[in-house]
Amino acid sequence: MTIAIGVDVGSLCTKTVILDGGNNILSYDIMRSGHYYKGAAEESINNALKTAGLRKEDVGYILGTGYGRGAISSADGQVTEITCHARGATRLFPRVHTVIDIGGQDSKVIGIGDNGRVTNFVMNDKCAAGTGRFLEVMASALSVDIGEMGDLFFASDKNVEVSSMCTVFAESEVISLFAQGHKKADIAAGIADSIARRVVGMVGQVGLKEEVIMSGGVAKNAGVAHAIGKRIGTKLLIADEPQIVGALGAAIIASERI
Amino acid sequence: MEKVLTEIAEITADPYGYVAGLKERKEKKVIGCFPMHIPDEIIHAADLIPVVIWRGNEPVTWGHAHVPPYDCGITRSFVDDAVRGKLGFMDGMVFHVRQCLQAGEFPFIMERHVKPSYQKVLYLPALYPGDVMRDFTITELEGFKTSLEEFTGKKISDDNLNKSIEIYNKNRGLLERVYEIRREKPEILKAREVMQIVWSSMFMLKEDHNKLLTELIKGMEAKTVEPEKDKIRVIPVGCLCQTLQFDILDLIEDLGMIIPDDDLYIGSRYFANQVNLDGSPLGALADRYLTRTPVCPTKGVWQVHWGDEAIKKMRDNDARGIISIIVKYCPPHACYYPDFKSKMEKEGINAIMIEMEHEIITLEAIKTRLQSFVEIIGGV
Ligand code: SF4
Numbered sequence: 285m286t287i288a289i290g291v292d293v294g295s296l297c298t299k300t301v302i303l304d305g306g307n308n309i310l311s312y313d314i315m316r317s318g319h320y321y322k323g324a325a326e327e328s329i330n331n332a333l334k335t336a337g338l339r340k341e342d343v344g345y346i347l348g349t350g351y352g353r354g355a356i357s358s359a360d361g362q363v364t365e366i367t368c369h370a371r372g373a374t375r376l377f378p379r380v381h382t383v384i385d386i387g388g389q390d391s392k393v394i395g396i397g398d399n400g401r402v403t404n405f406v407m408n409d410k411c412a413a414g415t416g417r418f419l420e421v422m423a424s425a426l427s428v429d430i431g432e433m434g435d436l437f438f439a440s441d442k443n444v445e446v447s448s449m450c451t452v453f454a455e456s457e458v459i460s461l462f463a464q465g466h467k468k469a470d471i472a473a474g475i476a477d478s479i480a481r482r483v484v485g486m487v488g489q490v491g492l493k494e495e496v497i498m499s500g501g502v503a504k505n506a507g508v509a510h511a512i513g514k515r516i517g518t519k520l521l522i523a524d525e526p527q528i529v530g531a532l533g534a535a536i537i538a539s540e541r542i
Numbered sequence: 543m544e545k546v547l548t549e550i551a552e553i554t555a556d557p558y559g560y561v562a563g564l565k566e567r568k569e570k571k572v573i574g575c576f577p578m579h580i581p582d583e584i585i586h587a588a589d590l591i592p593v594v595i596w597r598g599n600e601p602v603t604w605g606h607a608h609v610p611p612y613d614c615g616i617t618r619s620f621v622d623d624a625v626r627g628k629l630g631f632m633d634g635m636v637f638h639v640r641q642c643l644q645a646g647e648f649p650f651i652m653e654r655h656v657k658p659s660y661q662k663v664l665y666l667p668a669l670y671p672g673d674v675m676r677d678f679t680i681t682e683l684e685g686f687k688t689s690l691e692e693f694t695g696k697k698i699s700d701d702n703l704n705k706s707i708e709i710y711n712k713n714r715g716l717l718e719r720v721y722e723i724r725r726e727k728p729e730i731l732k733a734r735e736v737m738q739i740v741w742s743s744m745f746m747l748k749e750d751h752n753k754l755l756t757e758l759i760k761g762m763e764a765k766t767v768e769p770e771k772d773k774i775r776v777i778p779v780g781c782l783c784q785t786l787q788f789d790i791l792d793l794i795e796d797l798g799m800i801i802p803d804d805d806l807y808i809g810s811r812y813f814a815n816q817v818n819l820d821g822s823p824l825g826a827l828a829d830r831y832l833t834r835t836p837v838c839p840t841k842g843v844w845q846v847h848w849g850d851e852a853i854k855k856m857r858d859n860d861a862r863g864i865i866s867i868i869v870k871y872c873p874p875h876a877c878y879y880p881d882f883k884s885k886m887e888k889e890g891i892n893a894i895m896i897e898m899e900h901e902i903i904t905l906e907a908i909k910t911r912l913q914s915f916v917e918i919i920g921g922v
Contacts (some may be wrong), residue, residue, distance in 0.1 A: 351906070366914035367922050402918050407911065537922065 285344040288542060289332070290534025291325050292365065293317060293352030296388025296416055297501065298324040299531040300332040302343075303539050307375075311336035312528050321352035329358065347538035349530055351390075363537055365530045366394055366405050372533030373497045374400040377521050381493035384483055384512065384520070385529070386502035388416040393486040395493065406489045411450070414479040416501045418451045419508070422475045425458040426468050433472055437507025440473035442466075447478070454478065472507060480511035487516050497521040499529035543761025546754050547735055554738045557745050561593050562631040564747065571633040571660075571694075576620070576645060577744075577783040578807055578840070579666055580636050581683065581827040583817070586748065587698045587706040588690040593632075594744035597784040598623050601901050608651050609644075614871045615900030616784040617644040624656045634660030634693065636686070640668050641840045642874050660693045662686055669842040670832055679828035687824065703823035713748045714813040716755035720762065721803060721810060725859060728775070728802035729767040733791035736801075741785055741808050773800035774919055775861035779852050780868055781806045782840070782875055786898055793909055794865065797916050802859040805852055806867070811836050839878035848878060849885030856891065862919050863892035865912070870899045892919050 286305030291298065298321070300313045313332040317324045325348070333340060340358070348359035349368040356362070365385075373383045374396060383394040391414055392407040408414070423430040444466050446457055454475070461471050479502070496518055498509050503526035513520045523529060553560050565572045572591045575582050582592035597616040605622025623629050635658045639646040649663050664682055667675040687698055720739060724731055731739075739758070743751045776799045778786075785808050794801065804810055815833050818826045834841075837848035852864050864886065868875050879895065886893035894915040896908050 351910075363922055364910050364914040364917060366910070367917045401921065402914065405914060407907065 285342070286539075286542060287338060287343045288535050288539035289329060289343055289346045290368065290531040290536070290538055291329060291346065291348050291356055291359065292350040292368065292528070292531035292534060293321050293325050293348065293356060294350045294365075294387050294530075295352075295390070297527060298328045298350075298352070299528045300325075300328040301528050301531040301535040302332050302336050302338065303532075303535045305539075307536065307539055309532070310338070312525065312531065314525075314527050317352065321355040322357055325352065325356040326358060344542035345538040347534040347541070349534040360538075361541065363534060366392065366407075367402055368530045368533030368537065369499060370394050370396050370402045370533065371400070371536050372529035372531070373499065375532060375536055376523050376529065377495060377497050380495045380497045380521065382487065382490065382496040383529075384487065384496060384498045385500040386415055386479070386483070386498070386508075387500040391415055391483065391486065391500075391502075393483070393490045395490040404490055406486045408482075408486065413451055413454070414482040418454070418479070419475070419502060419505060421451050421455050422458055422472075425455045426462070426471060428468060428472075433475075434505040434507040434509075436469045436472040437476050437505075437510065439469035440467070442470045444470040444474040445477075446471070446474040473511070476505070476507040476511040477515070479508050480515040483512050484515045492516055492518070494518055495521055497523070497529070499523065499526045501527050503527075543758055543765060546758040546761065547731075547738075550738050550742045550754065551735070553742050553746065557593075557596055558598075558628060558631075561591070561745055564591060565631050568747070572631055573634040573636060573660065574629065574632040575636045576638065576641075576648065577616070578811075578838070579638050579641060579831055580664065581686075581831065583706045583710045583823075583827060584683065584687050584690060584698065584703065585636070586709070587702040588687075588694050589696065589702075590634075590690070590694065591747060595620050595635075596741070596745065597900065598628070608655065609647060612871050613644050613647075614783070614869050615898070616869075617647070619900055621648070621651055624652060629656070632658060634658050634662070636662045636664065638664045638666050640665055642872070644871075644873075660689070662689050666831060668840065670834075676825075676828055676832060679831060680822075680824050683824045683827055700823055704819060707817045707819060707823055707826065709748045709752065711816045711819070713743055713752050713755070714816055716752060716759065717743060717813040719759050720755065723759070723762045725802050727765075727767045727769070728773075728800050729770050730762055730765060733778075733795060733801045733804075734788040736804070737785060737788065737791060737806070737808055740812055744808070744812070770800060772798070774798055774863065774916060775800055775802050775859060776863045776865055777801070777803060777805060777852060777856045777859065777861045778809075778865045778867055779805040779848075780866050780875055781808065781898055782838075782869055782872055783807055784869060784898075786867055789905060790867075790896070790898070790908060793905065793912060797909070797912050799863075799912075799916060802861060803855055805836060805855055811838070839874040847881075847885060849882045849889075852882070853885070853889055853891055863894070863915065865915070866893065866895040867898050868895055870897045 302310045348356035348362040353362040394405040395403045498520040585592035597619045602618045602622040
């Protein structure tokens, strides 16, 4: 019963991490949340349990986090994604003091004290500008696969500015840049930089303190991560699987509650 | 106590209906005062019904033809109510146009599109370089008094004014007593009930409100409550000019916090400071307006820091955090906030800011912020 589970139900993806008694990751799962968060959470938990060769009866505590944290029927408790990201990030990189998390539909910057606890944070959760959803829309406007976007950035040799922050306006701006004959790579770099500019403002509000980790699905886009690092003037630490940082933090807190 | 609370909840559920009914019952004219600084004692002394204008709960419709969507909630809601004829029971309106840029828009809009039978614009000073501003304020108030006398055709004697001030002072004293009991037993009232109590004072006749408060206080004094020691005490600050959505107050409590005291406009700021009855009544009203505390970002007070006041209130109440509530698109508060925030950081205070919007309450997002705040304080 020393098994702890953290489930992070995000607006786009649901992530689950299972820890053993020694806080080692036994398994994890990432799947699309869809429209039924409750079902997604249970499915993701079952997937992770199956991978780890465990049954639900083996689990000591399940902690939910993320946008849909209230919808997890098997959860024993819930903690916000802010706290969970901070805990997950410090577990992965003990000297981290700033987390930049860009998920499917929101972004946040979290300041962490020397004790590994949250000191302050800012969230942008009112619009999808600069989030995973924004990148999906931009990729479709550029007619490229979302996975290709990050590499495309590094083929850019010219600055093209995407000035609009709004997903809808940025999409039409990208289409017109395309029509003006700009290269896809340059536009992709412009998109990455537009996200970076937005993040810089949020980092400024929290106060940049190194080391800095980037988490969330958008961290998988090397172009965006590079652009943000360049704008804030520091190299970003990125976990092997940046999407599970929040679920990992939730699992750590769950293990403390067993 | 429960009976009074139910009555107050009913009154605040429909301030339009209540004030219209009051006007009919008392056969007196109603004068709307835009919050936060009009000394409505003068209106009361003119035998009129003063009411502090409120933010309605409906989405803004026609109002957007007159004010932009980036004005604060009460500005847009008030203009919308007025141009849609919902404030037809208001015979007159008073504005203090130096309060903020948005308040400066009203007189033109009202004069043109609403045409109240009485309208007065006050220019109360926003800075206090000395006695000259006191004299200036008194002159403004004299002009205000004269305009009301012309409107009613009746003189307002010093005696009338002193009587009204006395009734208002009594109301402030009773509200202070409610707060005092709440500080001793914060579990006694829900935060929404406290806001309803103060808000109802703003549009009820003070004589009627005093009766309700006297009965309420009796009940509060007699009631014993079980202290909820595991609750985290917090002090909400700000929310200028308007009611905060009650859902947000409920959310604060549902997340394990409790409010022993506040620094909200529809809260302790409204009844802070009595009017001294020793000298000339207009001079005393001017002095209350010119008082530097509680610090208000619409009055250029730099000698006292709002942050220091909030921290003191927090410490006096054994509270563990401060929740700043900024009305979206309120420039005075937004301009003061960076300084306030720096003070909180410098003093190591647990503090968070949430933005209050008129139409779109992104309650889920506010919940995440407040829950994170609780987790920070609780050391999760
Ligand atoms: S809330 Fe702020 S902007 Fe709106 S009327 Fe009041 S002081 Fe002016």
